[in-house]
Amino acid sequence: MNEGMAGDSKLQWFVRGTAVGMLTMAMINAISYFLRSEHWGSLVGDHSTGRESLGFPLVVWEDGQTYGGMFVDYPMLGLNLLFATFIGAIVGTFAASKSTPLNVMMASMHDHSPTDHLQPIQFTLRSLLITTTLVAVVAMLANNYAARPETLIAIYAAGPTFLVAIAFLPRRISWQKRVAIIIPATVCLIAVAIAVGIALGMEFDKVLMGVFLCWTPQSALGALAISTWILLSYFRSHPSPYRES
Template structure:
């Protein structure tokens, strides 16, 4: 048996040994804190992976082929009066590089030559893929430009929306022109011609005139405005005795080149301006 003094001495030695043992931290059972705002911002960004940029480049290439297909009507057709309800001509055709539709051809009960349409789609995908590869190779630089642009756009969107005096003047002029057309030549070929030729320009002008708007809000302005303008064109075409598909074909043939060129030119201009800063 240990005496009282020996017991106290042994107790003090055990306490000293416990003090020398390494202290292990307690396990933290809480999940790591992540920056949710950063994750959400990265999900909202327009930039992306190599595949996403390849898909975007391919889509742009296919859009350019669609533009050429729309313009092919004005090359392959000798009379364009059918688009505004003035003349009935069978000398009409659409398609690049192969003709997919020709007036007077029944195509065995189908609306178009679908085998040739399939070949045209293959050509569009092939040419678009080439552009997609080029765009994907510059993914890192494009992502940096997009990130800088989105930061500036976020700062601009926090400011109040304003109309400049020039913007108000342009909007007023456009409204006056459309009112004059609606009153004087509502159901005449000139109305359709004005919608075909000036529709995309007016839509882009209306969406771009307000300052400090995000591109999502501008799209929200263009979409219903375009649908309303298409509805007006269909109503005018019906009063002129035109078929529904003929009016829609005119909108496709005239709006596709204008819209595609405007979108590509605007995007390219933004990238060039951002790269120079």
């Protein structure tokens, strides 16, 4: 074992693993709404009658319940958070136990990554044309369907994909700069969703709930897919991966 190797500590990998485990539980909680509820129309302004509930393993919200003036059942939410923390700790412990090979992998990937941290964001002509087209399409849709359920459905269903596509249009920039693109774009898209929801007569928190329910599973699955692709790419390029002796 190479103990002198620079890299992140076991605690850092534990925190990352715990975050992954808790994100997975958040995804499962979001999916639970679609399994527990009789209809989903309220997420786009349809106020049809039908039972709606959310939570895993315990129900933390059910339509029509007041919870003493609170939005959710906080005792049940606390128990769910404890369960999510427990699952996260298991994943974190596993990640911490593999800190050395993970550090080797991260160092290898960093050595082969482009050194463009000081490079300003630049769009190629092709990227600029794509961006202009996307903006025109979004403007047209907003103009024609601004106060329609279809707009919310599009934001719920394609929001994360749209944001990632926007962030990846610039070429040869670091991931930090891509995050800097995604954050304001996310805020703007959520603001559009809220504006459309209010125009449809929806409550503010119901729109945010819809964003959480629809975006969390997509984001978690997307992160899992990207992580899997990175790991597979690494192991394909390193047929004899480092192993602790």
